[in-house]
Amino acid sequence: MTKVxxxxxxxxxxxxxxxxxxxxxxxxxxxxxxGFQLLWVIALGTLCLIFLVEMSGRLAAVxxxxxxxAMRERFGFNFFVVPLLTVAxxxxxxxxxxxxxxxxxxxxxxxxxxxxxxxxxxxLVWVLLWRGSFGLIExxxxxxxxxxxxFLVAMFRLHAPLGEVAAGLVPRLPDHDSGRYxxxxxxxxxxxxxxxxxxxxxSGAIEDHWDKKxxxxxxxxxxxxMSFGGILAAAVLVVAAMVFLPRGVRIESYEQVALxxxxxxxxxxxxxxxxxxxxxxxxxxxxxxxAVAYLVAQGFGxxxxxxxxxxxxxxxxxxxxxxxxxxxxxxxxxxDPLRLxxxxxxxxxxxxxxxxxxxxxxxxxxxxxxxHANGRFGNAVVLVVIVLACVLAVVSLPLELVGG
Amino acid sequence: xxxxxxDVLDSQLVDRxxxxxxxxxxxxxxxxxxxxxRVVALEVGALTLARRLHPRLSRWLARxxxxxxxxxxxAYRIPWSQVRRIDEKEITVDIDAAATPLWSLERWLAERxxxxxxxxx
Numbered sequence: 001m002t003k004v005x006x007x008x009x010x011x012x013x014x015x016x017x018x019x020x021x022x023x024x025x026x027x028x029x030x031x032x033x034x035g036f037q038l039l040w041v042i043a044l045g046t047l048c049l050i051f052l053v054e055m056s057g058r059l060a061a062v063x064x065x066x067x068x069x070a071m072r073e074r075f076g077f078n079f080f081v082v083p084l085l086t087v088a089x090x091x092x093x094x095x096x097x098x099x100x101x102x103x104x105x106x107x108x109x110x111x112x113x114x115x116x117x118x119x120x121x122x123x124l125v126w127v128l129l130w131r132g133s134f135g136l137i138e139x140x141x142x143x144x145x146x147x148x149x150x151f152l153v154a155m156f157r158l159h160a161p162l163g164e165v166a167a168g169l170v171p172r173l174p175d176h177d178s179g180r181y182x183x184x185x186x187x188x189x190x191x192x193x194x195x196x197x198x199x200x201x202x203s204g205a206i207e208d209h210w211d212k213k214x215x216x217x218x219x220x221x222x223x224x225x226m227s228f229g230g231i232l233a234a235a236v237l238v239v240a241a242m243v244f245l246p247r248g249v250r251i252e253s254y255e256q257v258a259l260x261x262x263x264x265x266x267x268x269x270x271x272x273x274x275x276x277x278x279x280x281x282x283x284x285x286x287x288x289x290x291a292v293a294y295l296v297a298q299g300f301g302x303x304x305x306x307x308x309x310x311x312x313x314x315x316x317x318x319x320x321x322x323x324x325x326x327x328x329x330x331x332x333x334x335x336d337p338l339r340l341x342x343x344x345x346x347x348x349x350x351x352x353x354x355x356x357x358x359x360x361x362x363x364x365x366x367x368x369x370x371x372h373a374n375g376r377f378g379n380a381v382v383l384v385v386i387v388l389a390c391v392l393a394v395v396s397l398p399l400e401l402v403g404g
Numbered sequence: 405x406x407x408x409x410x411d412v413l414d415s416q417l418v419d420r421x422x423x424x425x426x427x428x429x430x431x432x433x434x435x436x437x438x439x440x441x442r443v444v445a446l447e448v449g450a451l452t453l454a455r456r457l458h459p460r461l462s463r464w465l466a467r468x469x470x471x472x473x474x475x476x477x478x479a480y481r482i483p484w485s486q487v488r489r490i491d492e493k494e495i496t497v498d499i500d501a502a503a504t505p506l507w508s509l510e511r512w513l514a515e516r517x518x519x520x521x522x523x524x525x
Contacts, residue, residue, distance in 0.1 A: 064493050072427065073414045077453055080414075131523050301416050301427035302510070310523075314513035367492070 007220050012142060014225025015232065019148045020284035021101035022094065022191035022348075023233040024277065025341045028260060029251045030184045031240030033177070036168030039234055041185045043169055045192025046230030048385035050222050051378045052356065055363045056198040057218035060205035063368040067202045068298035070362050079358070084299050086354045091196045091292050093344040095327035098284040100337030104254045105278030108270075118332045122324050125285055129320055134207045134306040137290075141283040148276045151235040154264035160238050183400045186392035187342055190349030192233070193389065195356070200291040203298070207307055215372070239264070254338050289327075293320035346400070350393035352386040406490060408443070416494040417448065417482070425501035429453050432481060446487070446497070448506060449479030480505050
């Protein structure tokens with residue numbers, strides 16, 4: 001019975017934790033501009049994420065290493081420094097985008113400009129990390145995050161044409177604006193596969209003392225949790241396609257995205273969106289802040305953990321404090337949060353080979369995963385998707401920045 | 405048999421109380437006139453890491469360390485004789501990390517910063 005409960009809780013956690021500024025914004029943009037055409041990219045990204053998350057949990061359960069510590073040990077410091085810096089920088093940028101999302105939700109709710117919210121939000125997040133435990137943060141925020149199921153409900157209230165939606169799952173070439181199509185495709189891949197996600201997951205598995213007994217739970221949680229999460233991102237795309245495409249709205253700001261639930265829920269739709277968006281971004285902020293501190297602490301062998309008092313992991317606590325302050329700078333400086341989100345999602349995609357290829361090597365090394373090495377299918381899926389994401393990112397980011 | 409680069413270098417170190425105390429950033433070998441080279445110590449510290457990346461980076465870091473008043477501008481060495489156990493997960497060394505310079509930043513942050521904030525201890 002406890003096993004069933006554990007799996008259920010794990011799945012709920014993943015659903016609540018899946019949707020954040022990145023996947024919400026990119027899915028909404030994709031739906032508004034290309035209808036259901038880009039749904040297949042969400043499916044592909046989610047499939048790849050299932051494999052990566054399952055691998056991350058398996059590595060931790062079998063080897064008792066997090067991705068960061070195994071990577072440094074296996075490849076040496078001189079190599080490790082490259083993924084360390086890459087993942088840390090991309091994560092800080094993503095953290096900035098998510099912090100911007102929380103502040104944006106508050107601006108939508110109150111009318112007070114988002115820069116003013118930067119400091120209070122930072123303090124709130126810091127207090128939650130300083131006083132909270134890993135379980136509280138993981139489960140509490142994720143349960144609240146279930147409000148994002150509103151997008152799925154909206155999809156049915158708008159009577160989405162399920163046949164056409166299913167047709168969107170078949171990959172196809174764009175019929176117009178192919179540059180923009182591929183830019184959004186890579187943004188979606190970057191949003192689904194942000195490296196902090198699977199780095200964070202292995203740390204969580206160590207915090208929760210997983211071992212080989214948990215491999216079955218891990219597989220179930222990764223598969224079902226990430227699938228449901230992917231379905232939510234798909235629902236955002238479908239709702240955006242039905243609300244914005246017929247009106248010819250191209251998403252240029254979060255103020256526009258905020259109106260997407262009004263057709264389904266009326267006046268309350270706006271407040272539902274603000275709550276879902278704010279909570280989803282807050283959850284991501286907590287996870288990414290911890291992920292950065294985990295990465296650095298594990299890379300240098302410090303004592304770390306969200307379940308110990310800050311005094312007993314002082315450098316770890318100092319690192320997440322610093323990460324919050326640094327990531328907040330673009331928000332305070334007035335960088336548009338949607339623009340920040342788009343750029344960080346594409347950079348996420350560009351960083352995938354550096355963040356995942358060495359991880360893939362670990363997952364095929366019997367020194368670490370013993371008899372639990374990757375199958376050929378898992379290796380192939382991850383390899384194909386990350387190479388695709390990186391190539392698209394490298395090609396489309398300059399085009400987007402120039403073409404703006 | 406211990407494979408130094410494979411089993412030791414860049415592995416997690418834990419002290420006798422099981423506390424993580426850095427990684428094996430470097431391995432010190434003594435090459436005498438007679439006989440084979442002998443492992444004498446593990447080295448832990450930013451300077452060792454910097455030297456592995458580039459010797460100039462290490463010198464630059466040492467200079468800035470001295471300017472900022474850091475105690476000893478060299479890495480901390482744990483004698484090989486203190487190594488108790490090497491397994492797949494970590495290397496156990498017979499030291500009390502909190503009493504060594506390995507803990508100086510940790511101690512400084514805990515006493516000077518965290519103790520002065522509410523709810524840290």
